[in-house]
Amino acid sequence: MNNFLIECLDVSKEYYQGNKTIKVLENIKFNLQRGSSIGILGPSGSGKTTLLHILAGIDVPTSGEVLFKGQQFSNCDTNAKAYLRNQNIGFVYQFHHLLPEFNALENVALPILISGQDKKKAYSKATDLLARVDLEERFFHRPSQLSGGERQRVAIARCLANSPSCLIMDEPTGDLDAENAESITNLIFDISKEQKTTLIIATHDTKLAENLESNLNLGFT
Numbered sequence: 001m002n003n004f005l006i007e008c009l010d011v012s013k014e015y016y017q018g019n020k021t022i023k024v025l026e027n028i029k030f031n032l033q034r035g036s037s038i039g040i041l042g043p044s045g046s047g048k049t050t051l052l053h054i055l056a057g058i059d060v061p062t063s064g065e066v067l068f069k070g071q072q073f074s075n076c077d078t079n080a081k082a083y084l085r086n087q088n089i090g091f092v093y094q095f096h097h098l099l100p101e102f103n104a105l106e107n108v109a110l111p112i113l114i115s116g117q118d119k120k121k122a123y124s125k126a127t128d129l130l131a132r133v134d135l136e137e138r139f140f141h142r143p144s145q146l147s148g149g150e151r152q153r154v155a156i157a158r159c160l161a162n163s164p165s166c167l168i169m170d171e172p173t174g175d176l177d178a179e180n181a182e183s184i185t186n187l188i189f190d191i192s193k194e195q196k197t198t199l200i201i202a203t204h205d206t207k208l209a210e211n212l213e214s215n216l217n218l219g220f221t
């Protein structure tokens with residue numbers, strides 16, 4: 001038995017459009033220990049988002065598999081996968097995906113409620129998390145009433161909701177100015193250090209990539 005949190009074993013992904021096959025990922029392999037970090041780099045269209053979705057169980061590989069704590073993850077059934085994801089993985093989408101009808105506090109509290117915690121605990125934790133990303137003044141704003149950077153910070157607070165062992169982030173500083181990008185980068189590394197969280201981050205941000213322990217460049221595989 002090894003000590004890996006995530007094992008990506010020869011993952012390939014093809015998309016089919018009409019009679020055309022689009023090869024996006026070919027035999028991607030790497031392992032991550034708890035608390036380690038990796039940057040997923042590469043030009044637009046090289047498959048970063050596709051790989052993150054497969055690692056998080058949002059999408060399935062065409063071949064190969066992903067193991068989470070030694071357990072088959074990528075090909076297990078939908079309910080088991082949803083449970084594993086809720087408990088272990090915090091995901092930040094490239095385009096936020098906050099729920100538009102809910103305010104910031106509700107967006108952050110939702111994964112905690114889904115995990116079975118009572119309402120009081122869920123809202124108390126959501127309050128703390130939003131304070132952590134400096135959004136005490138924006139609890140009751142809906143996503144459309146927040147700036148791009150503020151939405152990104154809500155998404156980061158939400159991904160921390162169930163204290164996941166693994167954070168998977170798709171260009172978390174993509175929409176931000178230099179100052180906000182730096183503060184989000186510092187926040188991500190502070191949290192990862194405190195909670196020994198494994199980080200998998202797709203990014204074009206060289207400053208962020210430099211701070212990760214290893215980099216996987218999809219453009220040159």
Ligand SMILES: Nc1ncnc2c1ncn2[C@@H]1O[C@H](COP(=O)(O)OP(=O)(O)OP(=O)(O)O)[C@@H](O)[C@H]1O
Nearest residue numbers: 015016017022024043044045046047048049050051
């Ligand atoms: N559902 C799909 N059907 C067909 N092709 C797809 C599908 N989803 C993605 N692709 C193609 O797969 C390739 C990889 O897409 P992906 O979103 O993973 O790239 P990316 O590296 O994240 O790019 P960016 O830096 O622009 O976010 C692209 O060429 C895209 O057009």
Ligand SMILES: [Mg+2]
Nearest residue numbers: 048049094170
């Ligand atoms: Mg992408």
